[in-house]
Amino acid sequence: MAVTLEYERINISRGGRPVLVDIDLVLPAGGLVALTGASGAGKTTLLRITNRLLAPDSGRLLIDGADAANEPGPQLRRRIGYAAQGVGLFPHWTVGDNIAAVPWLNGMERQGRDRLVLEMLDLVELPQSFASRMPAALSGGQASRVGLARALAARPGLLLLDEPFAALDPETRNELADRIEALHKAQGLTTLLVTHDLADALTRATRILVLDGGRLVADATPAALVADPHPAVQALIASPLDQARRLVRLTE
Ligand SMILES: Nc1ncnc2c1ncn2[C@@H]1O[C@H](COP(=O)(O)OP(=O)(O)OP(=O)(O)O)[C@@H](O)[C@H]1O
Ligand SMILES: [Mg+2]
Incomplete structure (x- = not known):
């Protein structure tokens, strides 16, 4: 909601x-x-x-x-889904563990988290195989998508x-x-x-x-x-x- x-x-x-x-x-x-x-x-x-x-x-x-x-x-x-400036992924956690960080804190069990990670990777249009990658092995654009997936994982x-x-x-x-x-x-x-980019803001936002x-x-x-x-x-x-x-x- x-x-x-x-x-x-x-x-x-x-x-x-x-x-x-x-x-x-x-x-x-x-x-x-x-x-x-x-x-x-x-x-x-x-x-x-x-x-x-x-x-x-x-x-x-x-x-x-x-x-x-x-x-x-x-x-x-x-x-609240929050993607911090500069992405801020946990460097020693896999992409999957990064995405499932909040659900894990909320006590979601392993199987549920694994399913959720695959669903979130689909949502941000990254291959499911990325779940086991480390953040250092991502391009800037891929890391931004993982940050977005992590923000969405708690269904905020x-x-x-x-x-x-x-x-x-x-x-x-x-x-x-x-x-x-x-x-x-x-x-x-x-x-x-x-x-920072007003052209983005003007063409995308309602306000x-x-x-x-x-x-x-x-x-x-x-x-x-x-x-x-x-x-x-x-x-x-x-x-x-x-x-x-x-x-x-x-x-x-
Ligand atoms: N921990 C802090 N201690 C002192 N000043 C701070 C602290 N954090 C931020 N500021 C100051 O607060 C002001 C606003 O910072 P903020 O990070 O909100 O700006 P911003 O609009 O996000 O800038 P940017 O576009 O560069 O990210 C700046 O002048 C900054 O130097
Ligand atoms: Mg800022």
Whole structure:
């Protein structure tokens, strides 16, 4: 079941500096929401607050209407699919054990886990034989898919993806983005997708959030965002737009 998220005046400082300032936001169930903004804007911090790896200094996060602070973090995280920035697979575990990490924590027995791993590999379109591989033997794109499979293995209602396309070539990232979009729909998820790439965000998401220096400076549909005059938004849009124009000119 897709999850509803409500952020109420969330503030957090790190190392004495404010990193998120007065974040007020409601994400209804079922949205595919892109979270973008320059490096250091606070994107990862917002994801980490969402799955309680970090507690805000003030403000509340409601998950399906319940205050997230009232549930132990580890328990909460087992219901949330999280693919961390840089994938973060456990290097000494096989791909299969990585994928089944949360179900294992939840006490799922061996046979069930083996079946689940094969199903998740199918979902992310990797060969089932990858279950016995070690993470070091994966390409960047394959590792991203394993990270996605691991995030989906607990059958979450909420999927948090932190730059799943980083360091992938354009074709691979497009394939992975297609896969994420399809899985988002098929699995009935609320998905919060952090991406540096505004072109991805604009073409995939139903809604775009832009963070700038810890403040939410835009919250709009893709079409409305393009018309947004905020300087931080314009700065993000300028380069993909320019690139697209030059490409179109070449084909004319
Ligand atoms: N443990 C920490 N101690 C102090 N400052 C931190 C810590 N973690 C993050 N920060 C700071 O918080 C700010 C936001 O970091 P965050 O990782 O959320 O940015 P981001 O938007 O995800 O950036 P990127 O696009 O580079 O991943 C940055 O200025 C960062 O230096
Ligand atoms: Mg980050």
